[in-house]
Amino acid sequence: MRVGLRKYVHVNLRDIEDARFKDGEEVSLETLKEKGVINPSGREKKLPLKILGEGELSKKLTFKARAFSTSAKEKLESAGCSLTVLPGRKKWVKPSVAKNLARAEEYFAKKRAAAAASEPASA
Incomplete structure (x- = not known):
């Protein structure tokens, strides 16, 4: 485990699956906040989104995030999701x-x- 300040707000695929997104919906920092998947506070409010690969996804969604883990990228591409990597500061x-x-x-x-x-x- 790495100690220090986090660089991203991390969200696993299983959390996105549990949020009951519909096919074709966009998954971004804003939509995850709206659905209550994440509730960043303090410094975390300014952090970008990173999608992690724990869990499975059964829907075809559109993702907009600053970063994707390797396993998440593989799972999302095999599920037919479209991925958009947002530019950094x-x-x-x-x-x-x-x-x-x-x-x-x-x-x-x-x-x-x-x-x-x-x-x-x-x-």
Whole structure:
């Protein structure tokens, strides 16, 4: 067991099955809160959703979560569910570092364009 702050709100497939979702319904952090499957409090209110693979699912649902465990992904894909992985938050970068990264990207983009332009001439 890993000690420390949790990074996700975890929900098992068996909990989703018990929540009595209908075929084709969307399973997301909001719908799980509405059905009473999860009741995050404090810091957990800001955490993204992770679907875990304990249990089985008998319905074809649409999932929207930040992460899926390997076993959950396999079970959901075999059940014909559609999975959407939500994007994470971008890491904050100091403005001066962001400026330097943008300059570097611009510099290397020009280099790549110049290399691509000269390549057909030499071939």
